[in-house]
Amino acid sequence: MHGRMMLEPLLISSLLRHAERHAGETEIVSKRVEGDLHRSNWREVARRSRQAAQAFARLGCVPGDRVGTLAWNGHRHLEIYYGTSGSGLVCHTINPRLFPEQVAWIVNDAADRVLCFDTTFLPLVEKIAPMLTTVQYFVVMTSRAHMPAVSSLPGLLCFDDLLAPEDGGYAWPTFDENTASSLCYTSGTTGHPKGALYSHRSTVLHAYAAALPDAMACASRDVVLPVVPMFHVNAWGLPYAAALVGCKLVMPGPHLDGKSLYELFEAEQVTFSAGVPTVWLGLLNHVNAHGLKFSSFKRTVIGGSACPPAMMASLQQDYGVEVIHAWGMTELSPLGTLSKLTTRQQSLPPEQQQRLLEKQGRVIYGVDMAVIDDDGRSLPCDGRSAGNLVVRGHWVIGRYFGQDDSPLVSVDGEPGWFPTGDVATIDADGFMQITDRSKDVIKSGGEWISSIELENIAMAHPGVQEAAVIAAHHPKWDERPLLVVVKKPGAAVTRDELLAFYEGRIAKWQIPDDVVFVAELPHTATGKLHKLRLREQLRSDT
Template sequence: MMDTQLVLNGFVKRVETYFPHKEIVSRTSADKIHRLTYKDFATRTRKLASALEKIGMTKGMKVGSFAWNQHRHLEAYFAVPCTGAVLHMINIRLADEHLEYIINHAQDEILLVDIDLFETIERILPKLTTVKQIVVMSDSDDLPESQFSALYSYEKLLAEAPDDYQFPTDLDENLPAAMCYTSATTGFPKGVVYTHRGLVLHAINLGLVDSFGLSERSVALPVVPMFHVNAWGIPFASVNFGAKLVLPGPNFTSHTLIDLIEEERVTFTAGVPTIWMGVLQELEKTPRDMSSLEMVAAGGSASPPALIQKFTHKFGIPYKTVYGMTETSPIVSVAALTSEMDDWSEEEKIAALSTQGLTVPLIETEIINEDGEVPADGQTMGELRIRGPWISSEYYNDERTIDAYRDGWLYTGDIAVRTPQGNIKITDRTKDLIKSGGEWISSVDLENALMAHDAVFEAAVIAIPHIKWQERPLACVVLQEGYDTSVKDELKTFLATQVAKWWMPDDIVFVREIPKTSVGKFLKAKLRDDMKDYQLTP
């Protein structure tokens, strides 16, 4: 067999050769949408690579991007790694302290910054020890006022770059190509480096029918941010397959997303469940034409069965839950209905789609406890561990590696069961499990049960210390519009039909919102801190 290297450079060449006229739609502001072809994209990407090398980018250098989902960010996704440098996608929603930490820890030397985000970078610049140049991404050549001298206009750099630049042809597939940091709930974020080989294999996997099923015919709208785990690999896969890409840009709303889906005839989209809860609310108020959608992918946290049921049955939109982590590039498993489920009841099918699904090809997963690998009985809990060609093997320059990577496996900290059909079902994080009277209670199952009630918009269940039982569950609920706290007894009665008596929360409290991480996951550590003075009745 030929020993050819799996590197991202081939994606750019493929798309401009076979699909030069396919379109990228990029929203860069509330009233500005760019339309460019893949031929334009390839030309601009090579110009960007040449321009960045001219201002100092070298092989192995870390180049940070601080940007929304837009076409310039997509160009950076390839221009940087295809020269042998490393693109560090920086989470724009992090606190200043964490931004300072990850930019310095990664040792970013060049930053690519969207102009409307520049103020944040300007604010922390005095504490950034490695940054030498900043390229401002904007629809114009204008630069913001700044004390920083090495400031460049993205579009001006491209205009001055030569047309004949070619990517190097000798890159090794095991070279680092990109990196992201986890959205830490405690301590500082942890860095994860992705290789060309891992990203290429992951992108190809997204074309499998039982995965995302992306192809040349797809119109893909990645709602998940491009700074979060490679936007789940969707930009890489879309370019490789020649799919039309729709990039939603800054400060989008549910209404914005619905407009883009309807107007661009989007077939595939992906984001966290909270995004789809908002979209669902809009659709219920004002129905729109969503008939083009062939798949909505949701991950980052559990999708309530009620949400899946409404998408699939009320609006006829296929909805799949997916599972992954920053450490896994990220796709590990996808919930799809297999042939043996064809004759299942609708309730059974929704239950299957509510799991984290079957492990995708090339990845291995095991769920283990003190007795070894758990049986596939849907009940026995254990910690999920993962290995495979796009699973990271360590944290970047971080001693916390020893806590998560052992014996060739990534230990996820997620507690799960395996269904008889082989699906992974996450029941909790190790730190979020509730241990009451020596027995485990799944906060995720309680949350899903609560969110099946029409009055509940969001629900999070946490452990509260208890004198007699060690811990007991407390449910924190955000109500839908039109409901008030008088619904508490009704919720308790409803929940009693769904879960075991000893699982019942000792109380339900109503809150304005559930605190979330920068990528939309429930931030239970913050919720526990908010409720630390809450006293349960013994």
């Protein structure tokens, strides 16, 4: 027997339709690449999103086609978000901080038909354009007045001009809620990046969960400023959650320094934000140096990498900003856990509460998780038993884009769990804490860096016999790569020579900070590098 309820598919367009109808005058503010402060609202964003859908159709795009973006947080990027997904296209956000060849590989793997980009990224697009095999149209996300005077790209289109002929009289189509909506790639820490292809259903459910009180607690009275880029797992879902609750949305564009953020926070009376620890370090340094306070900023979600306890304490105690520690990953759309205390935990002594808040937190409904041993057996939730962290849920991927093989594993004989690659504990209250990573990747300022890739480059140097890369603590970036090298007999290679060897082979921000020369590297019984022992050795030597 079925219930007697309406059957409305969970579509991304329904979020925008709701915001347009019930929060149409609520502001959308953008600090644009052009340097000005642009003011719009949900009604205008909805109209231009419909125009964008019409414009992409005029270019020949059909449902399922991918539209790539290389762009900061701004109203045009938001319009593309909704204009593509709402019309059945796939919005493919691309991380411009990756190495150019990697960006080109991602565009080709996604088979993007259109590539939209901010003027900031024109040099990058001009460089990779000859490598792109599927892009038919290059669209600059600006007005006619700010179009580049000269470009090597043929037939360059202007986004505002592209929308101008359209009347916006477009009816969002209805289709299966499991239709693909957006595509985000991992950072390629082991081999090529892999695509996570989200659905309308998974995205809407993720937006619902993100707005819950035990998650980001978004409400219509909030003023939300996502510092996390829209090219980072869809800005952690905030462009969708903001439409769901109909709140004011403020977007900082490329202006992410402490001074610019503080001024925007104050001018627009921002109440809630989200980003990686590096951003908050810059903001705290600015307010500390100038003796400033926040007049409206009340809470922030910090994720991407572990939030230093001192930063958390400073935001909470010195500035009255609640810090919500979060964990997630591209394959989880990305939210998995957030650190919110239960009623019982709020009665604990302050130091115990703080230790809990420094963990990655509890799952929200829609995600389940477990820690397992190497044989797939679940481990007790006692806060001590560390194991491989696995998850499943409504917005967890089942397969990567373009790949038939499933990465899923079984837990106690039950199939359908995604292995995160993290090692963690879960306590009796459900608080999860990441204790290690099963793959030796380095997370610097919220960006992953592959130790294997760095090691392979070092090993290509004629003076290097063996190399290992490990994470070294950094006060600003959380972690930075440290290169440890065994020289070939008789080789006179220097630190500066090795670091210079990386230039042109990898993005500059991924180059190791320092080099340590050793007589030999520790190995396991099977001949693999023993990085845990190496870290201990270097720690004891310093």
